[in-house]
Amino acid sequence: MTDWNAMSDEDFRREAREFFESEYPPALRYILRRARWHEMKEWWRKLYEKGWIAPNWPREWGGMGLEAGKMVALLEEMERHGVARAPDQGITQVGPIIMQFGTEEQKRRYLPGTLSGEFIWCQGYSEPNAGSDLASLQTSAIRVDDEFVINGQKIWTSLADDATHIYLLARTDRQVKKQAGISFFIVNLQTPGITIRPIRNLAGHEEFCQVFFDEVRVPLSALVGQLNEGWNIAKALLSFERLNIGSPRRPQYALHRLEAVARARGLFADPGFVDRYAAVKLDLEDLxxxxxxxVEQAKRGEALGPEISMLKIWAMETWQRVTDLLVEVGEEQGVMPGVQDVAGVKADFLNAFYYARPATIYGGSSEIQRNILAKYVLRLPG
Amino acid sequence: MTERLASRSAADGAHRTLLADSVTAFTGRGADIARARRLRGSSEEYDRAAWRRMAELGWLGILVPDTHGGLGLGLPEMGIVARGLARALAPEPLVASAVMATTALAGGGSEALKREHLPRLVAGETVPVLAWQETAGAWDAASPALQARPLEGGYRLTGVKRFIAGAAQADVFLVSALADASPALFWVARDTAGVRLELEPLADGRQFGTLTLTDALVSRERVVARGRQAADALARALDYGAAVASAELCGVAERALEISLDYLRTRVQFGKPIGSFQALQHRGVDLYIQKELAGAVLDQVLEALGEAPDAASRAALASRLKARCSDAALRVTRESIQLHGAIGFTDDCDIGLYLKRALVLAGWLGSATQHRRRYVALSSENGK
Known part of the structure; x- marks a missing residue:
């Protein structure tokens, strides 16, 4: 297996750029929505064959074990070329969790298939009555002989209809403080008793789903980590998620569109526009x-503390400011659905705008992130 | 190669920690601003004894090569000192003199002037400041109006320089001028015939100087740089000045936030500390995010500035930094007044002094809006 870290940063960046230019499907550049599995399957295979599916995983599990500088170069080149995010929750989230908390058997069973694309993962956390107050979730897993029986309902599960497996939080003890009675499970979505129903979002896409569990029987090996340890596991995973969400990559997509449209409209000659552009451009550079x-902290192997919440707030709010401005410079075309042509520049204004809307809601809303920072970082009184 | 880099960065870490400790010792652990209060509005503006102590600690020589008696360190180290001093609202002209005048002199072409004056500057014996600006809002104007007419053995300088920070106790001015339609920098002693200095008060109790030169005679030996070299030295001095002023803005913002958070934890209304109210918690968090963001940009840019490949990318970096830090410090200090309520609007309460320092630092060396425009003009095809 190639040791990518042995390459010079410049060589690695060139390699990445050439690879994306020659292999990435042109129709999927800058798509401004979550890509579906059927669209990304072929690209996944190419990444897999190159050994580039999991830049963040250690090499012993087939990842790239990429050091910080090259990770940034890779992300920048993906962003520059407009490479969409594949259904990658297995790579960014559940993979690292299984490595940290799973048994040897779970690692052998799930990690290789997650890399190859045999297993596609979705996340079962939120419920209709457990959104910001996630710890009050009611989906239950009750041990009956050598199985757990799961009952309940999950919601806002992105791309569940593309997934083969779900990782979820379920209540395993009702007698203790709400956070202390939750466990972490991985479940094959083919298991009898599971129903998936897509939900149409503001953009008109069926990106997220409801997932119903009705007497779903899973083996004891579906439990990851210790019983009732699920909340801590999920929290460990949330900091991975916040680092990933906090990447400048998605706002950069939108900024590139903004720049292209602004050039096509001659807006860089308008000082009023330049001031507003400069503000969002620098918000993004500084992000x-x-x-x-x-990233440096994560690469040194240090745990990411609650400070990571500020990254999510700033990244998502910056992203929204960019897309707000994008719609505005689209003028009349900015409020017309679909890809618009602005003097030869193609832009889907509304899609970009809609895509950024839920960013301050999912993964812990901006208000919840502010609560976390106030309590655990600023140590303000409760 | 990697090993050398690693050991260099370990050494960097060690001496930076020592530097930070010495600044904390200098200012008092809680960033004591009693000295700043005492000196504000005084005609001396700052404390010459404190300046000499700063020299003894080596701080004035951080940017001076060791061949001229300095420490030969870089902007990250100067940033540590500036940030720490700003926490205590130190009034000394670290940026104006130890960064800007020093960088201009060191970047000049006169080896004789450097040999003679850099060691004196490091020792705190000579305090020069840069006098380059002529019009409000034109801090980076390429071409000065001040004329230097050549004559036998030297030049006669005529014109006006304004908004000169650190002028109150400066004994030398590095004056930018146009000599034969080409830029030049002159070493002008304060007591030169034909030089008049007037001082005007600033919001933070310090002063700006206005320097009027009327046929002031400066000998050829006092030419710091000419032509391209003068323009380059000045541009570098302004970028470094903006960068280290940004470190001061970070120090101001950081300390103002600490003071305000302490207030939120202790001030009781409705039977509870006001910091327990979500509306105020979220405001506090937003200020914290601005402070952290400014700090992240500061660390990144101070490391990168000294190694910028060309003048345009150096200027773009400096502008990015000054824009962020000005906005962050202004926002933190303005909202800190609000978080304090009525007491925050009194002169007795320290928080207002932080707002005033932020105002001055944000308004000096280019406002946030100016820097954002310059950044766009320099950094992409979009500006052209």
Missing amino acids: AALYGGF
Whole structure:
């Protein structure tokens, strides 16, 4: 297996750029939505064959074990070329969790298939009555002989209809403090008793789903980590998620569109526009500095503390400011659905705008992130 | 190669920690601003004894090569000192003199002037400041109006320089001028015939100087740089000045936030500390995010500035930094007044002094809006 870290940063960056240019499907550049599995399957296979599916995983499990500088180069080249995010929750989230908390058997069973694309993962956390107050979740897993029986309902599960497996939080003890009675499970979505129903979002996409569990029987080996340890596991995973969400990559997509449209409309000659553009451009550049600090910290193997919440807030709010401005410079075309042609520049204004809307809601809303920072970082009284 | 880099960065870490400790010892652990209060509005503006102590600690020589008696360190180290001093609102002209005038002199072409004055500057014996600006809002104007007419053995300088920070106790001015339609920098002693200095008060109790030169005679030996070299030295001095002023803005923001968070934890209304109210918690968090963001940009840019490949990318970096830190410090200090309520609007409460320092640092060396425009003009095809 190639040791990518042995390459010089420049060589690695060139390799990445050439690879994306020659292999990435042109129709999927800058798509401004979550890509579906059927669209990304072929690209996944190419990444897999190159050994580039999991830049963040250690090499012993087939990852790239990429050091910080090259990770940034890879992300930058993906962003530059407009490479969409594949259904990658297995890589970014459940993979690292299985490595940290799973048994040897779970690692052998799930990690190789997650890399190859045999297993596609979705996340079962939120419930209709457990959103910001996630710990009050009611989906239950009750041990009956050598099985757990799961009952309940999950919601806002992204791309569940593309997934083969779900990782979920379920209540395993009702007698203790709400956070202390939750466990972490991995479940094959083919298991009898599971029903998936897509939900149409504001953009008109069926990106997230409801997932119903009705007497779903899973083996004891579906439990990851210790019983009732699920909340801590999920929290460990949330900091991975916040680092990933905090990447400047998605706002950069939108900024590139903004720049292209602004050039096509001659807006860089308008000082009023330039001032507003400069503000969002620098919000994004400075986000990269903030992000870089957390990446360095993660790469040194240090745990990411509650400070990571500020990265999510700033990244998502910056992203929204960029897309707000994008719709505005689209003028009349900015409110017309679909890809618009602005003097030869193609832009899907509304899709970009809609895509950024839920960013301050999912993964812990911006208000919840502020609560976390106030309590655990600023140590303000409760 | 990697090993050398690793050991260099370990050494960097060690001496930076020592530096930070010495600044904390200098200012008092809680960033004591009693000295700043005492000196504000005084005609001396700052404390010459404190300046000499700063020299003894080596801080004035951080950017001076060791061949001229300095420490030969870089902007990250100067940033540590500036940030720490700003926490205590130190009034000394670290940026104006130890960064800007020093960088301009060191970047000049006169080896004789450097040999004679850099060691004196490091020792705190000579305090020069840069006098380059002529019009409000034109801090980086390429071409000065101040004329230097050549004559036998030297030049006669005529014109006006304004908004000169650190002028109150400066004994030398590095004056930018146009000589034969080409930029030049002159070493002008304060007591030169034909030089008049007036001082005007600033919001933070310090002063700006206005320097009027009327046929002031400066000998050829006092030419710091000419032509391209003068323009380059000045541009570098301004970028470094903006960068280290940004470190001061970070120090101001950081300390103002600490003071305000302490207030939120202790001030009781409705039977509870006001910091327990979500509306105020979220405001506090937003200020914290601005402070952290500014700090992240500061660390990144101070490391990168000294190794910028060309003047345009150096200027773009400096502008990015000054824009962020100005906005962050202004926002933190303005909202800190609000978090304090009525007491925050009194002169007795320290928080207002932080707002005033932030105002001055944000308004000096280019406002956030100016820097954002310059960044766009320099950094991409979009500006052209």
